[in-house]
Amino acid sequence: MSAHRPRSEDFGAQLSFDRGTPGRRAVDVPSWDGEQTPLPDAHLLRDEVRLPELSQGGLVRYYTALSARNYGIDSGTYPLGSCTMKYNPKVDDLVASLPGFATAHPQSPPEEAQGTLRTLLELRRGLAEITGLPHVSLAPAAGAHGELAGVLMITRALEDRGELETRRRILVPDSAHGTNPATAAMAGFTVTQIPTGPDGSLDRATIERELDETVAAMMVTVPNTLGLWENGIEEVADLIHEAGAYLYGDGANLNAIMGRVRYGDLGFDVVHLNLHKSFSTPHGGGGPGAGPVCCSEELAPYLPTPVLEEDEDGLVRLVAPERSIGRLQQFHGNVGVLIRAYAYMRALGLEGLRAVSGQAVLNANYLRVLMHGHYDLPYDRPVLHEVVFSGTRQRREHGVRTYDIAKRLIDHGFHPPTVYFPLIVEEALMIEPTETEPPEAIEALAEAMIAIAGESAEDPDTLHGAPWTAPLGRLDEATAARRPVLRWQPDEDAG
């Protein structure tokens, strides 16, 4: 087993390509004994392709060893702020892999896919209820994809109003996820940054000053990335609408407010959700996710294709909205993820969703209270789903950076929190425990963080060199970027 290998073994030096033996193979392909059709002309065909030659057992051992060099939510607490790393119920994977769902072909006539389509229709209804926005497209593959959909919907609405030429700016808070300004730019808008005030909410005076007939929209994350409620967001919505602009909601932090308050009621025109966060679908080492976009009556004609429609006979089908921005994927969205999210929603119901947000917020506050005083807390007040501490004191007094603290947390058996984000908090440690961590896990995390605060005073070198117990020590990221090695090469030496 990999865990028993000597620690200094250089496992990463050899890829599957290097571990093969010519002639070995993992699977056999049936032979063709029918009539042979001549192959196309040779200039259309390839010569050899270089791929590893491993036995099936060899390939399985290699990837199993790799999996042991990974940390997932099933391994332990994974308090990555803004990512909502909650435990994923296994039954959701089971139902999504039922053969009837799994084998459905994306071009099937609707009569042959009613099970999938009805499930998606009910998910859509649920998301509309939860967000208070009646129209939904499940097409976007991820949060940033949903953002692109939402901003393009606003673009097209402005075009229909004849104001696209003049409304060229999108307001984005300085605490926003990087995807917000990147999306605005992808859709051709310029970004105006809105500062955060001392209370952790948007600076109202700046918003009022910036709002004019050149503004297309404002993108706001609720709760914001400080884990705080955006005070007066419903009044900001009114201001934005009076100025003829739209309010876009980044729903990445829905987990804090599920069943408690709805984007639509607050005046948001369009919001995307991250089902892989709030709805507990597995993150898969970085995806797949799903990023449905929910909107008001006014923006509904612009939703991405497809949307679901049920006809009088009860047949559910996929259709294109009247003025749709078009497709975002070749087919219909990350359906396998959407089925998992549906199962999650059905397993909880409204009371369950309210319990989720309640416990998520309680856990974040419990952690805040337990860690209080050991790290700086720039916005020192009750939080929602996450709490953002700062390592400024440790840096100033002991020369220990947040980076060191994060790496040391690995030695204590935890995945580190999100660090250096949001950008407005120096040496940020953004911690989101989620509702699925039991009290003892939160206490253990707090104890580890407090112990590290102690170590930073007494033994800073231990932190500078951490992690000590991980499969690898710190990696040379600067050289990786300066002299990129991005693929296997046959003549490559180990470096």
Place this chain on the structure above:
Amino acid sequence: MLDRVGVEDLDALFADLPAAYRDPAIDLPAQLTEPELIALLEERAAENADPGRPSFLGAGAYRRSIPSIAAHLTSRSEFVTAYTPYQPEISQGTLQTAFEYQSVVCELTGMDVSNTGLYDVASATAEACLLAARATRRGAVALLEPIHPGAADVVRTYAYGAGIRVDLVTSGDEATEEHACLVAQQPDFLGAIVDLEPLAEAAHAAGALFVTVADPFALGLLRSPGDAGADIVTGEGRDLAGAPAYGGPSVGLFAARQQYLRQMPGRIVGRTKELEAPPDGGEPRTGYVLTLQAREQFIRRERATSNVSTAQALIALAFTVTVQALGPRGLREAAELCYQRAHAAAARVAALPGYEVPERGPWFQEFLVRGPVPAAALATALAERGITAGLDVSDRAEPEARDALLFAVTEATPDAHVDALIEALAEIGGQA
């Protein structure tokens, strides 16, 4: 816990939320226990077509023989329940498998560099068009017909935001100095194998990039696009990862020549070494990290090359395991088997009285069928006999597609399904 936090109940934690909007009425179905949930979704799954029903749909999603170890390895929870590998010391599993994926994609496509995968083939192709527009500072792209209409639509969606014009062209000669790139699908939407080299030459003569949208499985047999002159190659990895699941999740291959590396969208994994030797001695060991992140949204914000954050890592892993399990010979054999089985099936259809398989030159796994009755009627007649026909493409402009259905037969299409198709077509022909 409530005491320590200093609140009386959970509701008190939400005091900052505006009272007028707090705790709205929300209509959701009652919660279900696990057995109830399974029963409900089993019932739903059964409302889809029976998984054993013969189907000849392709048109962007193909039935493949996936080695069982692909699902086995990708179900390991260490892979499934991790997230984006921000902490490389405890994420080498995700990172090294992503490096394996990038290597496989480069080998198949003949490109120098690959990212860790985008959402799907169509969004990857749209990103390729945006890259080409950035690199050439041109305001239009040319898509060569026949291209998947869904992919063309996604390119239009992305192009709308970027202010780029999308032209559908029917020949490489239509690429002009206004075009940032010429995009060609391999095999094309109606199944034909495309000779890429003259298209690459035409694109380059116009100063445009040449983008190939390739089926990676077909690349087991077909010339690598890089060898034929492509600058960027995109593709759909889903079919080699597992079942289609009504179209997603997918993984969009995106690979390019070295000179476009710093313009690429998405995450990229690089190989490096530990900063220091391990405590028990020896040399610094090899590891993998997310790299070239200065392109990305979380650093560059509005100046990023793309807004992509979440990838499709798990699907990319399944794709990688399938291709590596097949290996160099297995991939070629499987692609040839697909080719042979499809051609044998097409020959049987063409031999039926009243049926025609319109010729469009060499092809891989999809063929057009024109029957004794109109295309829609033929599809309905097959459906009545328990068979899902190929996609109705009779509304397309290509003369060969007139009144035709597009059938896919692959290495994984059971013989019994082909036999049932031939029998049903003969019966329908006899009644016409």
